[in-house]
Amino acid sequence: MNYRTERLGKVERRFGFSLLLISIILVFNFGLLSAGGEGDTEMLAFNISASGFKLDEGYPKPRVFTPNGDGNNEQVTFEYENIDENSIVCWIYDIRGSVVRQLDIVGGGEDKFTWDGKDEGGNIVPSGIYIYQIEVEGQTINGTIVLAK
Incomplete structure:
Protein backbone atom coordinates (compact mmCIF):
# COMPACT_ATOMS: atom_id res chain seq x y z
CA MET A 1 0.00 0.00 0.00
CA SER A 51 1.47 -22.34 24.49
CA GLY A 52 -0.43 -25.58 24.22
CA PHE A 53 -0.51 -29.15 23.04
CA LYS A 54 -1.11 -30.66 19.62
CA LEU A 55 -0.68 -34.04 17.99
CA ASP A 56 1.88 -34.05 15.20
CA GLU A 57 0.40 -34.26 11.72
CA GLY A 58 -0.41 -37.81 10.69
CA TYR A 59 -0.52 -39.20 14.22
CA PRO A 60 -1.43 -41.55 15.75
CA LYS A 61 0.46 -44.04 13.56
CA PRO A 62 -0.48 -46.52 12.31
CA ARG A 63 -4.23 -45.97 12.28
CA VAL A 64 -4.64 -49.74 12.01
CA PHE A 65 -2.29 -51.77 14.20
CA THR A 66 -1.90 -55.49 14.83
CA PRO A 67 -0.49 -56.53 18.23
CA ASN A 68 -0.17 -60.19 17.23
CA GLY A 69 3.51 -60.84 17.92
CA ASP A 70 4.74 -60.79 14.31
CA GLY A 71 6.91 -57.68 14.86
CA ASN A 72 4.93 -55.43 12.50
CA ASN A 73 2.64 -52.63 13.70
CA GLU A 74 2.63 -54.02 17.24
CA GLN A 75 1.62 -50.73 18.85
CA VAL A 76 0.13 -47.36 17.96
CA THR A 77 2.32 -44.28 18.51
CA PHE A 78 1.15 -40.78 19.38
CA GLU A 79 3.73 -38.03 18.71
CA TYR A 80 2.95 -34.52 19.87
CA GLU A 81 4.16 -31.05 20.74
CA ASN A 82 3.73 -30.21 24.41
CA ILE A 83 5.12 -26.68 24.64
CA ASP A 84 4.41 -26.23 28.34
CA GLU A 85 5.47 -29.81 29.21
CA ASN A 86 2.17 -30.48 30.98
CA SER A 87 1.14 -33.95 32.14
CA ILE A 88 -1.04 -35.83 29.65
CA VAL A 89 -3.81 -38.38 30.20
CA CYS A 90 -4.96 -40.61 27.34
CA TRP A 91 -8.03 -42.79 27.72
CA ILE A 92 -8.70 -45.64 25.32
CA TYR A 93 -12.39 -46.59 24.98
CA ASP A 94 -14.03 -49.47 23.15
CA ILE A 95 -16.87 -48.73 20.72
CA ARG A 96 -19.44 -49.10 23.53
CA GLY A 97 -17.74 -46.33 25.51
CA SER A 98 -16.16 -48.48 28.21
CA VAL A 99 -12.66 -47.48 29.36
CA VAL A 100 -10.15 -50.08 28.18
CA ARG A 101 -6.94 -48.37 29.30
CA GLN A 102 -5.73 -45.16 30.88
CA LEU A 103 -2.26 -43.93 29.94
CA ASP A 104 -0.69 -41.27 32.17
CA ILE A 105 2.23 -39.44 30.59
CA VAL A 106 4.42 -37.11 32.64
CA GLY A 107 5.32 -33.88 30.82
CA GLY A 108 8.89 -33.17 29.80
CA GLY A 109 9.52 -36.59 28.28
CA GLU A 110 10.30 -37.49 24.69
CA ASP A 111 7.05 -36.09 23.20
CA LYS A 112 5.56 -39.45 22.24
CA PHE A 113 3.72 -42.33 23.85
CA THR A 114 2.36 -45.68 22.68
CA TRP A 115 -0.52 -48.04 23.30
CA ASP A 116 0.25 -51.74 22.92
CA GLY A 117 -3.36 -52.88 22.49
CA LYS A 118 -3.64 -54.16 26.05
CA ASP A 119 -6.28 -53.41 28.66
CA GLU A 120 -5.60 -52.46 32.30
CA GLY A 121 -5.15 -56.17 33.13
CA GLY A 122 -2.42 -56.65 30.50
CA ASN A 123 -4.62 -58.63 28.09
CA ILE A 124 -4.72 -57.84 24.37
CA VAL A 125 -8.17 -56.45 23.58
CA PRO A 126 -10.37 -57.83 20.78
CA SER A 127 -10.16 -56.54 17.21
CA GLY A 128 -12.26 -53.45 16.67
CA ILE A 129 -12.48 -49.68 16.55
CA TYR A 130 -11.16 -47.87 19.61
CA ILE A 131 -11.57 -44.24 20.60
CA TYR A 132 -8.73 -42.27 22.14
CA GLN A 133 -9.29 -39.16 24.23
CA ILE A 134 -6.25 -37.11 25.18
CA GLU A 135 -6.56 -34.41 27.85
CA VAL A 136 -3.92 -31.79 28.60
CA GLU A 137 -4.64 -28.77 30.83
CA GLY A 138 -8.31 -28.52 29.81
CA GLN A 139 -7.66 -29.25 26.11
CA THR A 140 -9.22 -32.44 24.69
CA ILE A 141 -8.32 -34.27 21.47
CA ASN A 142 -10.39 -37.25 20.27
CA GLY A 143 -9.97 -39.73 17.46
CA THR A 144 -10.20 -43.37 16.45
CA ILE A 145 -7.77 -46.20 15.84
CA VAL A 146 -8.36 -49.74 14.65
CA LEU A 147 -6.91 -52.84 16.28
CA ALA A 148 -6.83 -55.88 13.99
CA LYS A 149 -5.38 -59.29 14.82
Whole structure:
Protein backbone atom coordinates (compact mmCIF):
# COMPACT_ATOMS: atom_id res chain seq x y z
CA MET A 1 0.00 0.00 0.00
CA ASN A 2 1.24 3.47 -0.78
CA TYR A 3 0.06 6.62 0.99
CA ARG A 4 0.84 10.30 0.39
CA THR A 5 1.02 12.79 3.17
CA GLU A 6 2.09 16.43 2.99
CA ARG A 7 4.62 16.17 5.82
CA LEU A 8 6.27 12.84 5.02
CA GLY A 9 5.97 12.65 1.29
CA LYS A 10 5.44 9.11 0.02
CA VAL A 11 4.97 6.50 2.78
CA GLU A 12 4.99 2.79 2.01
CA ARG A 13 3.58 0.24 4.45
CA ARG A 14 4.14 -3.46 4.18
CA PHE A 15 2.57 -5.97 6.54
CA GLY A 16 3.96 -9.46 7.07
CA PHE A 17 2.68 -12.36 9.12
CA SER A 18 4.37 -15.68 9.64
CA LEU A 19 4.04 -18.66 11.93
CA LEU A 20 7.32 -20.17 13.08
CA LEU A 21 8.17 -23.10 15.28
CA ILE A 22 11.53 -22.45 16.87
CA SER A 23 12.64 -25.35 19.04
CA ILE A 24 9.38 -25.96 20.85
CA ILE A 25 8.27 -22.34 21.18
CA LEU A 26 5.52 -21.19 18.88
CA VAL A 27 6.07 -17.58 17.85
CA PHE A 28 3.86 -15.29 15.81
CA ASN A 29 5.73 -12.48 14.05
CA PHE A 30 4.14 -9.28 12.82
CA GLY A 31 5.97 -6.39 11.26
CA LEU A 32 5.20 -2.90 9.98
CA LEU A 33 7.73 -1.13 7.80
CA SER A 34 7.36 2.50 6.88
CA ALA A 35 9.74 4.53 4.77
CA GLY A 36 9.70 8.29 4.40
CA GLY A 37 10.52 10.08 1.18
CA GLU A 38 14.07 10.78 2.39
CA GLY A 39 14.91 7.06 2.67
CA ASP A 40 14.24 6.95 6.42
CA THR A 41 13.13 3.49 7.48
CA GLU A 42 11.34 2.41 10.63
CA MET A 43 10.51 -1.14 11.67
CA LEU A 44 7.95 -2.00 14.31
CA ALA A 45 7.93 -5.69 15.27
CA PHE A 46 6.73 -7.76 18.16
CA ASN A 47 6.51 -11.44 19.10
CA ILE A 48 3.72 -13.28 20.86
CA SER A 49 4.59 -16.66 22.35
CA ALA A 50 1.85 -19.29 22.34
CA SER A 51 1.47 -22.34 24.49
CA GLY A 52 -0.43 -25.58 24.22
CA PHE A 53 -0.51 -29.15 23.04
CA LYS A 54 -1.11 -30.66 19.62
CA LEU A 55 -0.68 -34.04 17.99
CA ASP A 56 1.88 -34.05 15.20
CA GLU A 57 0.40 -34.26 11.72
CA GLY A 58 -0.41 -37.81 10.69
CA TYR A 59 -0.52 -39.20 14.22
CA PRO A 60 -1.43 -41.55 15.75
CA LYS A 61 0.46 -44.04 13.56
CA PRO A 62 -0.48 -46.52 12.31
CA ARG A 63 -4.23 -45.97 12.28
CA VAL A 64 -4.64 -49.74 12.01
CA PHE A 65 -2.29 -51.77 14.20
CA THR A 66 -1.90 -55.49 14.83
CA PRO A 67 -0.49 -56.53 18.23
CA ASN A 68 -0.17 -60.19 17.23
CA GLY A 69 3.51 -60.84 17.92
CA ASP A 70 4.74 -60.79 14.31
CA GLY A 71 6.91 -57.68 14.86
CA ASN A 72 4.93 -55.43 12.50
CA ASN A 73 2.64 -52.63 13.70
CA GLU A 74 2.63 -54.02 17.24
CA GLN A 75 1.62 -50.73 18.85
CA VAL A 76 0.13 -47.36 17.96
CA THR A 77 2.32 -44.28 18.51
CA PHE A 78 1.15 -40.78 19.38
CA GLU A 79 3.73 -38.03 18.71
CA TYR A 80 2.95 -34.52 19.87
CA GLU A 81 4.16 -31.05 20.74
CA ASN A 82 3.73 -30.21 24.41
CA ILE A 83 5.12 -26.68 24.64
CA ASP A 84 4.41 -26.23 28.34
CA GLU A 85 5.47 -29.81 29.21
CA ASN A 86 2.17 -30.48 30.98
CA SER A 87 1.14 -33.95 32.14
CA ILE A 88 -1.04 -35.83 29.65
CA VAL A 89 -3.81 -38.38 30.20
CA CYS A 90 -4.96 -40.61 27.34
CA TRP A 91 -8.03 -42.79 27.72
CA ILE A 92 -8.70 -45.64 25.32
CA TYR A 93 -12.39 -46.59 24.98
CA ASP A 94 -14.03 -49.47 23.15
CA ILE A 95 -16.87 -48.73 20.72
CA ARG A 96 -19.44 -49.10 23.53
CA GLY A 97 -17.74 -46.33 25.51
CA SER A 98 -16.16 -48.48 28.21
CA VAL A 99 -12.66 -47.48 29.36
CA VAL A 100 -10.15 -50.08 28.18
CA ARG A 101 -6.94 -48.37 29.30
CA GLN A 102 -5.73 -45.16 30.88
CA LEU A 103 -2.26 -43.93 29.94
CA ASP A 104 -0.69 -41.27 32.17
CA ILE A 105 2.23 -39.44 30.59
CA VAL A 106 4.42 -37.11 32.64
CA GLY A 107 5.32 -33.88 30.82
CA GLY A 108 8.89 -33.17 29.80
CA GLY A 109 9.52 -36.59 28.28
CA GLU A 110 10.30 -37.49 24.69
CA ASP A 111 7.05 -36.09 23.20
CA LYS A 112 5.56 -39.45 22.24
CA PHE A 113 3.72 -42.33 23.85
CA THR A 114 2.36 -45.68 22.68
CA TRP A 115 -0.52 -48.04 23.30
CA ASP A 116 0.25 -51.74 22.92
CA GLY A 117 -3.36 -52.88 22.49
CA LYS A 118 -3.64 -54.16 26.05
CA ASP A 119 -6.28 -53.41 28.66
CA GLU A 120 -5.60 -52.46 32.30
CA GLY A 121 -5.15 -56.17 33.13
CA GLY A 122 -2.42 -56.65 30.50
CA ASN A 123 -4.62 -58.63 28.09
CA ILE A 124 -4.72 -57.84 24.37
CA VAL A 125 -8.17 -56.45 23.58
CA PRO A 126 -10.37 -57.83 20.78
CA SER A 127 -10.16 -56.54 17.21
CA GLY A 128 -12.26 -53.45 16.67
CA ILE A 129 -12.48 -49.68 16.55
CA TYR A 130 -11.16 -47.87 19.61
CA ILE A 131 -11.57 -44.24 20.60
CA TYR A 132 -8.73 -42.27 22.14
CA GLN A 133 -9.29 -39.16 24.23
CA ILE A 134 -6.25 -37.11 25.18
CA GLU A 135 -6.56 -34.41 27.85
CA VAL A 136 -3.92 -31.79 28.60
CA GLU A 137 -4.64 -28.77 30.83
CA GLY A 138 -8.31 -28.52 29.81
CA GLN A 139 -7.66 -29.25 26.11
CA THR A 140 -9.22 -32.44 24.69
CA ILE A 141 -8.32 -34.27 21.47
CA ASN A 142 -10.39 -37.25 20.27
CA GLY A 143 -9.97 -39.73 17.46
CA THR A 144 -10.20 -43.37 16.45
CA ILE A 145 -7.77 -46.20 15.84
CA VAL A 146 -8.36 -49.74 14.65
CA LEU A 147 -6.91 -52.84 16.28
CA ALA A 148 -6.83 -55.88 13.99
CA LYS A 149 -5.38 -59.29 14.82
